Amino acid sequence: SQQGEEDPQALSIQEGENATMNCSYKTSINNLQWYRQNSGRGLVHLILIRSNEREKHSGRLRVTLDTSKKSSSLLITASRAADTASYFCATGLGYIPTFGRGTSLIVHP
Amino acid sequence: DGGITQSPKYLFRKEGQNVTLSCEQNLNHDAMYWYRQDPGQGLRLIYYSQIVNDFQKGDIAEGYSVSREKKESFPLTVTSAQKNPTAFYLCASSIPRTSGGPDEQFFGPGTRLTVL
Numbered sequence: 001s002q003q004g005e006e007d008p009q010a011l012s013i014q015e016g017e018n019a020t021m022n023c024s025y026k027t028s029i030n031n032l033q034w035y036r037q038n039s040g041r042g043l044v045h046l047i048l049i050r051s052n053e054r055e056k057h058s059g060r061l062r063v064t065l066d067t068s069k070k071s072s073s074l075l076i077t078a079s080r081a082a083d084t085a086s087y088f089c090a091t092g093l094g095y096i097p098t099f100g101r102g103t104s105l106i107v108h109p
Numbered sequence: 110d111g112g113i114t115q116s117p118k119y120l121f122r123k124e125g126q127n128v129t130l131s132c133e134q135n136l137n138h139d140a141m142y143w144y145r146q147d148p149g150q151g152l153r154l155i156y157y158s159q160i161v162n163d164f165q166k167g168d169i170a171e172g173y174s175v176s177r178e179k180k181e182s183f184p185l186t187v188t189s190a191q192k193n194p195t196a197f198y199l200c201a202s203s204i205p206r207t208s209g210g211p212d213e214q215f216f217g218p219g220t221r222l223t224v225l
Contacts, residue, residue, distance in 0.1 A: 030209050042113075042199055042216030043152075050209065088151060095203075095210035096142070099151040 003027065004089040004100035012106045019076040021103040023089030024069075032065055032072050033090045033097060043088065046074075081109045112136065113217035115200050120222045122187070122194070130185045130220045132200035141183035142201045142214065145169060152199065158183055159205055187222065195224045 004025045013019055023032065031050045035043040049056045049065045049072065056063045062075040076083055084107050090097035113134040122128045134141065140159050144152040154167030158177040172191025177183055183202075187194045198220045203212035 031211065033211070033213060035214075040197075040219070040221070042115075042218045043201075043214070044216070045213050048213055090211065090214075092211040095140070095205050095212050096154065096157060097211035097214065099144075101149065101151040 003029075003098035004032075004091045006087070006089055006100045006103040008103060009101070010104045010106075012108065013079060015079060015081055015107055015109050017079055017107075019079050019083070019105055019107070021074050021087055021105070023072045023074070023091075023100060025072075025089075025091045026070065028093060029067075029091045030093050031091075032063075034061075034063060034072075034074050035088045035090060035099075037086045037088065037102070039085070046087075076105075079105075079107045081107050083107050113200060113202055113215055115198075115217035115220050117220060118218065120220055122222065122224050124224055125189045127186055127188050128222065130187070130198055130200075130222070132183045132185065132217060133181055134183075134200075134202045134215075134217075135181060136202055136215060137180070138202035138204050138215070139180070140203045140205045140212065141177070142203075143167075143173070143175065143183070143185045144199045144201065146197045146199060146219075155185065155198075194222055197221050 007022045033048045034046045060077045086102040088102045116131045142157045143155040156175040158164035174186045200217040201214040
């Protein structure tokens with residue numbers, strides 16, 4: 001069963017705009033992670049936020065976590081065509097994460 | 110360069126044949142995983158291994174088998190018992206956390222298996 005569910009399923013924006021995608025989950029978690037997958041490639045780990053953290057930044061990425069609402073958001077600022085990819089959240093309590101179905105982001109140059 | 114390699118990148122199989130997908134890592138990670146990804150779907154866990162000579166079934170293990178004879182290698186065999194094997198297969202590894210999991214996972218480039 002899938003723990004995290006990303007929203008929206010697909011997102012299309014222009015270069016330079018911000019992209020926001022959300023992840024909702026159902027049960028308690030220790031941490032929440034975001035991964036990126038370029039078409040036909042493996043996943044790449046982007047950022048991890050622990051359950052006792054509310055916000056985390058990494059370059060143009062900003063992740064928030066609201067454990068009371070069981071939700072997280074990933075914000076990519078000043079998007080580039082190279083950000084075109086699928087983005088997955090991964091959550092859980094044990095050492096194996098459970099992945100959502102992902103948000104497909106297209107950034108038009 | 111440290112990383113995970115998977116081979117082959119593309120694999121074609123006739124119905125009724127077994128096929129083995131290779132996964133090798135030089136990250137010195139103890140844990141390794143196999144996932145299956147279908148179009149528009151998330152990753153589903155097939156098998157995982159925390160240490161050499163030990164592995165556990167994931168959510169969709171039926172029709173698959175694995176071995177873990179070396180720390181660096183975790184091959185996946187797709188058997189003829191797997192009813193719908195056409196998919197993208199991803200191998201990953203991690204350093205198992207002692208607490209505060211889940212672990213950050215490092216992925217290989219994937220193998221696309223097509224059954225003809």
